[in-house]
């Protein structure tokens with residue numbers, strides 16, 4: 001009530017400003033330039049490729065979708081995987097979040113860090129590790145047990161995706177459980193509720209919107225996942241891999257576009273539902289008071305159970321990195337475990353891939369961070385026409401699977417005035433626009449909390465828009481800038497689904513090479529590159545933390 | 558509302574609680590009368606909330622015992638203590654309707670649905686929220702949410718009602734209205750209540766008994782009048798309202814009357830229930846509104862100075878006068894340099910001018926406290 005009253009006031013306040021500001025916009029050439037430029041960039045590098053995906057196929061191509069059982073099966077497979085992997089990853093993520101954030105089991109601090117590690121490395125490292133552990137020459141299945149099971153298929157993919165994406169669920173649910181006010185739980189206990197009822201009646205209902213939001217986030221990642229299906233799904237095709245086959249193997253851009261468009265549908269639905277849930281998630285924060293005193297944790301036996309569970313997960317995560325690391329430096333995985341630097345030298349030192357990845361990702365990160373901060377500033381602080389559209393456009397890319405955007409780039413920039421396939425530029429722009437949403441959301445969230453008065457005071461003292469942006473707003477937004485920078489960098493380093501369409505002999509990337517090497521059974525070299533990618537991300541994060549001298553808040557969704 | 562149980566007392570015996578190295582609650586002994594409203598009054602951070610939470614069972618005392626109605630409860634889990642807390646932030650369940658909020662405790666107790674309906678309706682009527690059953694907390698104003706929280710607490714017929722600064726999130730006007738309503742409901746239901754606040758006006762207007770706390774220790778227990786006019790030590794005197802202090806030495810002490818030497822003259826004070834020895838250094842306290850000020854010496858005061866029942870008179874220098882509407886406030890300096898504050902109610906246009914004057918105050922309003930507290934730290938309860 002008080003909240004909404006305040007909001008209403010602010011709205012009318014903004015309204016009044018519109019009148020005065022609308023005139024001002026035109027009088028500020030710098031602002032016009034920035035707004036015009038941003039719109040042009042979004043149109044060319046986001047809407048044009050997406051438009052191409054939708055516009056390119058003819059009626060016959062659309063019909064072919066229904067006439068080709070392969071396509072329908074891939075669609076069903078995609079939806080099926082999204083459903084089961086989301087369910088399992090969310091349950092795992094919830095249990096993990098409950099254990100380390102809420103119940104605070106012994107060792108929570110370490111578990112928290114380990115739980116976040118997978119977010120900073122490519123999802124397909126999990127797939128790679130699974131093959132190394134449980135595959136035909138797997139450490140556990142073959143070397144230790146002498147089994148030769150077939151993990152290639154939907155079950156293998158399910159297991160891999162569960163592990164690859166539970167950290168997303170964990171992180172997102174964690175932030176909700178943190179916000180749950182303990183006074184509410186005390187109030188319930190106070191009128192007679194025991195732990196289980198407190199959990200059932202208070203904690204769970206309050207966390208439900210957050211859990212749903214987390215599940216949808218996971219769902220969108222599962223739908224878009226390309227690396228793991230490529231590595232481990234075998235004959236079980238999903239839309240992302242099927243559209244890759246259509247474009248690269250069968251060279252049928254139109255049918256690839258059709259499959260992309262089909263994949264876009266569930267992805268957008270998930271995105272829109274998630275957005276509306278997050279926006280409606282109001283009541284948790286309304287009564288949110290900082291927690292004082294101890295929480296109503298679980299009963300001891302459950303707490304110990306959860307500790308064992310976390311320990312198992314943590315060990316497994318560490319095992320994933322461990323086997324990849326070992327595999328990078330032994331002669332032949334599963335047969336000859338003598339140490340060698342051969343694979344590492346071949347894949348990392350001799351190859352150009354890592355250098356390319358670092359260079360292009362860094363360039364993309366720098367531009368993306370700057371662009372999103374400027375865009376957020378313009379949308380939040382300036383009365384520009386159509387700001388709701390701009391706002392939506394800025395977060396839309398997070399909903400678009402990399403495959404879809406990648407195919408869109410191929411279609412849009414293959415020929416004509418904007419022909420740039422084969423260049424580094426196409427890869428960089430793809431990275432900038434595909435991963436801009438997090439930087440943008442962080443920046444605009446931050447701007448919403450900055451008092452307009454600060455900027456107005458500066459304008460009042462005679463600084464015009466551009467000046468007050470540089471001198472006042474930009475320093476304040478440094479944390480948002482670094483978040484955008486690091487996030488885009490990490491995601492670009494790990495990105496496969498889009499770049500796999502955009503690389504050229506000159507411009508290959510480490511992430512794509514890992515998939516290709518693994519696909520051809522070069523486990524040692526694939527692992528070496530994987531170690532190099534993960535290692536360089538950690539080095540960059542460490543340096544960033546050291547240089548910026550602040551806690552880099554990266555994965556707060 | 559029908560109260561099934563007889564009102565019971567709440568007792569704390571030597572309760573201590575530390576967070577890390579700091580003793581937040583230090584050897585607290587407290588007896589709360591059945592059916593009465595007792596207030597814990599003290600500055601922020603003095604351990605009031607912690608005390609209340611220990612009674613409710615949200616925090617465990619390090620040592621000491623807690624009894625409710627003679628039954629030891631500090632060994633019981635919170636859900637078995639039958640206390641009901643009204644939280645500062647109300648802590649209403651945001652995902653439940655008002656009805657469900659109030660009914661929650663009854664549902665947990667397995668009360669039959671018809672009975673629940675009846676009792677919830679009664680409780681909501683008691684707090685004047687009948688008809689709001691189907692709304693949600695976010696749709697109510699702060700004052701209404703506050704009353705839902707109260708209904709939720711009352712409906713389970715608790716042995717003790719615990720209120721932690723329940724009015725502090727309301728605006729000043731509403732606070733006064735809800736305050737008297739609260740007092741009214743407490744008296745009608747007759748539930749033993751412990752109320753926490755840092756606001757002395759709130760404490761005085763609501764309480765049967767006020768317990769003043771500072772740094773985890775109880776400084777004084779008494780009626781609001783006791784606390785105000787007969788503070789036990791310097792901390793209480795200064796924390797509760799504005800006060801005037803003056804160092805003095807005891808000349809004679811007979812029963813209630815204490816004759817003092819102070820500021821170059823003899824003064825008389827009353828001190829029921831306290832013993833002072835001749836020669837002892839003490840502090841004298843008088844409230845600003847108990848002091849009269851005049852440009853000339855009152856005729857009666859001069860000759861009988863020092864006699865019980867008559868006015869104490871001191872010469873002074875008026876330093877500053879401020880007109881405040883309903884009263885005017887004077888800052889004066891006593892002969893020994895001590896600054897005092899004197900309030901004159903209904904001042905009209907006859908304000909004092911700066912310069913020589915006299916202050917007078919009745920022995921019944923003049924109170925003596927031990928002066929070991931002069932150094933600043935409050936004395937331990939005497």
Ligand SMILES: Nc1ncnc2c1ncn2[C@@H]1O[C@H](COP(=O)(O)OP(=O)(O)O)[C@@H](O)[C@H]1O
Pocket residue numbers: 292293294576581599600601602603604605606607608
């Ligand atoms: N859970 C806790 N952990 C550590 N310190 C606490 C905790 N709860 C309260 N404190 C500290 O104990 C002191 C007393 O707190 P509290 O009882 O809330 O005071 P009051 O209610 O009188 O303002 C404060 O200094 C506070 O910071």
Ligand SMILES: [Mg+2]
Pocket residue numbers: 602605606607722
């Ligand atoms: Mg408090």
